[in-house]
Amino acid sequence: MKPRERRETGEQDLFRSRLDAIIDMRHALVKLAWTIDWRFLEGAFGAVYTDGPGSPPLPTRLMAGLAILKHTYDLSDEVLCERWIENPYYQWFCGCEYFQHELPCDPSSLTRWRSSPKCASESRKVTACWASGALRPSCRRAEA
Numbered sequence: 280m281k282p283r284e285r286r287e288t289g290e291q292d293l294f295r296s297r298l299d300a301i302i303d304m305r306h307a308l309v310k311l312a313w314t315i316d317w318r319f320l321e322g323a324f325g326a327v328y329t330d331g332p333g334s335p336p337l338p339t340r341l342m343a344g345l346a347i348l349k350h351t352y353d354l355s356d357e358v359l360c361e362r363w364i365e366n367p368y369y370q371w372f373c374g375c376e377y378f379q380h381e382l383p384c385d386p387s388s389l390t391r392w393r394s395s396p397k398c399a400s401e402s403r404k405v406t407a408c409w410a411s412g413a414l415r416p417s418c419r420r421a422e423a
Contacts, residue, residue, distance in 0.1 A: 295377040298367050308368040317343075317374070337384050342392045344373030349389070360386045 302309065321339040348369055349359045360382050363369045367378055 298371045298378055302367050302371055306368055308372045312372045340374035356386050356389045
């Protein structure tokens with residue numbers, strides 16, 4: 280079963296802070312998030328998940344975003360999780376609409392996601408695309 284992907288609702292919540300209201304939309308991670316084709320990644324990685332009892336699949340953008348941040352900043356899983364909780368730019372990059380005070384997954388989920396055989400195959404493809412420049416932001420799209 281594929282994970283149910285989050286989509287921005289644009290709705291206001293009186294008791295939560297919308298990330299787009301508190302971050303600088305010209306920040307590098309915001310621009311990078313706009314340039315990545317998240318639907319392509321959702322299609323490529325969506326079949327990786329197995330939906331078992333008590334473990335609903337996590338959103339692909341969250342897991343792929345965490346993997347990209349981990350690789351980009353050369354972080355351990357533990358440090359990545361700590362920074363994600365305190366950094367609204369990391370949360371925005373991973374598709375969150377509102378600021379969150381807890382990571383929406385267990386840190387061990389990162390290891391399980393990366394170690395999945397299909398995910399490892401797709402990760403190699405994404406890494407090759409990143410290395411070739413295919414996933415790097417273009418100036419035109421980043422400024423749009």
